[in-house]
Amino acid sequence: MTEPAAHPAARTSGGGYIGAPIPRREDARLLTGRGTFVDDLEMPGVAHAAMVRSPHAHARVRRIGTAAALALPGVLAVVTAADIADIQKPWPARMPSPVPGTLVRHGARHTLPPDKVRHAGEVVAAVVAESRALAEDACDLVTVDYDVLPVVASPAAALAPGAALVYEELGDNIAAHIVQRVGQPERAFAAADHTLRETFRVMRGGSHSMEGRGVVARYDQALDAFTVWDATQAPHAIRAMLAYLFDLPDHRVRVIAPPDIGGGLGPKASFYPEEALVCWLARRLRRPVKWIEDRLEHFVSAGQEREQVHTVEIAFSRDGTLLALRDVFTHDIGMYGALVAPVITACTVPGPYRIPNIHSELRAVYTNLPPTSAVRGAGRPQGVLVMERMMDRMAEALGLDAAEVRTRNLIPADAFPYPVGLWFRDGAPLTYDSGNYPELLRQALARADYAQARREQAGLRAQGRYRGIGVAICVEGVGLGPFEGAILRLDRRGRVVVTSGAPPQGQGYQTTFAQIAADAVGVRYEDVDVVTGDTDAIPYGVGSFASRVTANAGPAILEAGGVLREKILAVAAHLLEAAPADLEIVGAAVRVRGLPDRGVPLAQVAHLGNAGVAFGMIMPGGLPVGLEASAYFTPSQAGYSASAHVCILDVDPDTGEVAIVRYVVGHDCGNVINPLIVEGQILGGVAHGLSNALYEEAFYDEEGQNLARSFLDYPLPSAREMPRVEMFHLTTPSPINPLGVKGAGEAGTLPVPAAVAGAVEDALRPLGVRVTRLPLNPARISDLIHGA
C-alpha cells in the first residue's frame, strides 16, 4: 500500500527515524472509512456461509436433517461431517511440552465432529446461501438429533472420579501435567521462619476484538489453488493447516491477511473449523464464499482464556527475604487449546524476585467448554496476580510496607543475564536478558508520590474512608522466536518495499517497519512501502502474537536493509564511475560524497539493477542483479520487558464501587522504535487489564452453557470507566537483537489485576477483607465487605 506521508516524517536528534514519534501512516485511511477489513473486500459472486452450532456442550450427533434447509430458495449447499470426508483428518498437535520430560496429551479434533460435539457452540454443519440472512434462515431449518452426554464444565468436575471424558482415547481429562523445580523447595519450606498459603481463582475472558473472526476463500479450478483472505494473526500457520487438510503443496494455498484487521488479541492466531469449511465450500461451489463471525459466535466459539485456580505458598525469613515458592494450579483448556497461556503463567509467577527454591506444577484440564487460546497477556496477568498478592500478604504478615517488601527481593540491576531456573514457553531456559527492576519500581513510586499517598491514606482512614494503594511489578517474556523474516527491494520507482510475514491488527507495522527500513537502507521514511501478511509475498512467517514482531521482524528488516544498501551502492557506483565507499544516499538519489551535482536517482539505479540496460544486453561485469535482499532473524531466546504499576483507588463501602484516583505505569521494553505507538499499546493493554480486574467475567452453568453472551451481560469498560493513565519509560536495551528492542503489545495488561486487587484489599484492610478472586465488580466487593 502506497501512502506517502503528506509531510516529511520527524527524525530523532541523531538524524534517524528509529525512536521518533512518527504519526502512523495507517491512520488516514481508517479515519476516512477507507480501510479494508475482510468484510469490506469487493468479491463479485460471493456466497455467504452461516454455521449450525450445537446447543449442547457434550452430545453424540445421531442424525442431521438438511432437506428443509436445502429446499429454501437461495440456499446453495448444506454440509455436514459426512460430506467433507476428504478433509476430515485429525488436526495436528499444537505444541510440544517446552519442559523436558513432562506430559502433554492431545485429543484428536476434526474440522466437523465426526461423532460427538465437545462444547456448546461447536459447528456441526455449514450452510451457504445467496445472503447471510438467508443462510441464517436455513440454519434454523437444519435438524440435528443429539444424544446428550454428561458434561464436565470446570476443571474440578473434569478431574472428579468417574467424570465424563472429553476425549475417550486419553482415559482421563488431563491435557498436561508439567512440574518444574528449582533448588530444594521442601527443605526451604521446612526451615523457614514464616510461610503463607492462599488459593486464588483468576478469570481472564475473551479477546473481544471489535472485529470478529472472518474469512473469504476463492478456489481456482485451473490452478487447483486457493486464495484465502483471513482476518488472522498468523497467515503462514493457516496456510500450513489448509495445505495439510486439503493435501496441497504450500504454493497452491495463498493466505492473505487483509491490510486492516480489527484487533486480534490472541484468538485470531488459532486455526478454526470455519477456515477449512469456507475453503471446502468455495471449491465445491466454484464461487467465493465468505463467513463473518458475529458477536454471539465470538462468545461461544472464539478462543478465550478461562479460569485458573492457584494454590500458592511462600516461605520467607523474618526480614522479609523470599526463600521459596510453591505454586500448584489448574488451567481450564476447554475442549481444545494450546498450552501457551498456562506454561507462560508458570514462568511469570517468579517475576522480578530472587527466589532460590521453586516448585511449579501445572495441570491443564480438558472440559466441555469452548476452545482456549492466548488472550492479550497470555497467562501472564494470572501469574503476576498470584505472586504480587503473596508479596502483599508477606508485607502484611511482617508489618512492612508493600513497596519495601518488594524492593528487598528484587533481582539487582547487575545480576543480568539472570537465570530463573525454569523453562520458558519457547523451549529455552527462562533467563532474563536485561532490566533494572529496582530503578523501575523506584521511579514508579516517585511518580505516584507514594510516601505522600500513604500519608493521605492514613488521614482518610482516620475519617473512615477506604483509600487503597496497590503496587505491582512484573517481568514479561516477549519477542519469542522462532523467527520472522523480511524481504526488502528497490522497486522500479526507486522506492524501498518491505515485505514481512506477520500481519498487524492495529500495531502500526506500516509505520514502524518503514522507520527501521529507512534507517537500514539510508532512504527517506516517505520512500518506503510496507507489505505484510501475504504468504505469496514472503515464503515463511510466524505471526503477530506474544509481543514478538518488533523483536523478530525488526532485526530481519535491519539486516536485509543493510544488504540492499550495499547492492544499491554497487550499482550506483557503476553508473557514477565512483567507488561505493564514496557514495551516499540523499533523498531519492545516490550521490558522490562532497560532489553534490554528481548523482543518480534511485529509480535509475533500480532500472539498471533490476531490468538490465536493455533487453538482450549483458549486465556490466560483477554487478548485483536484482536489488533485493532477504533475511530471517532468529533470536536465541525470548527477551524480558518489565512493568511497575501503582494504583490508588477509593472503594465505596455502600455500593462496592471502585473509583481510581491515580494510575501510574512505568515500562521498560528496551529500545523503542516509535514512542507514540508503544504508548498506545500500553494504554490499550492497561484498559484490557482493568477490564479483567473490574468487569469481565464469563459464566458457565453446569451444563457448559455460556450465560454471558452479549455486551449487555459481559461489560467492557468505556471511556467513562477508564482513568487517565500516567506513564513513563525506562530503557534497558536487550542484548538479544541488534535493535535492542523487546516487546510492548501485551505489557500494559499484566500488572493491572494485581495492582487493583492489592489496592482493593489495602483499602478494605480495616475490615479484614481478603481478595482472592477477580473481577472485583461492585457485587463481589459488597460480598467481600459483608462476608468479612
Place this chain on the structure above:
Amino acid sequence: MTEARDIALTVNGQPRRARVEVRTTLVDLLRDTFRLTGTHVGCEHGVCGACTVLVDGEAVRGCLLLAVQAEGRRVETVEGLAPDPAHLNALQAEFVRHHGVQCGFCTGGILMSLTAALRDNPRPREPEIRDTLAGHLCRCTGYQGMVDAVLALVASGAPAPGPDAGSAP
C-alpha cells in the same frame, strides 16, 4: 420475511434510492448496497457503537435501525467527513497526532458520535468528551488518545465540524 420496499434517502448529501428487504438494517444497506464500508458492525446488539451514523444530524446505531426507517432522512457516514485520506478534517487530524486510532474498527462510529456532539457543544471538557465516547467500545486504545485528540481540537480553536451538508440553511 423477505418483503421488499423501495426507499429514497440522502447519504452524505447525495440522493440515493434502493430496494431493500424490510428486515435489512441501515448499516447493512450502507455497507452492502451502497458499499460505504467505513461503518462497521461489532456486535449487532446496539452496544459497541461501531455502526454509528448520523440520521438527520443525530447519532444512531445503524444496527438497530431498519433501512426502511431511513426513508426520506439525511444519513451521514464517516466517508462524508473528508473528501479523501489526504484531506482530513480538524478532528481527524488530531486523532492522527494523538494516536487515537489503532486497528480502526471502532473509529468510524466514534468520529460520527463526536461530530454530532461537537456540533451541539463545540467546547466540551474532558468529562463531557468521555460521556460522548461512553457510547462506544474500543478494545485497542484505552480511549486516552481519542480524549486527548478532542481536547487538542478544542484548545486549537479550530472550527468544530459544521452542520451537515444536507441540512436546511
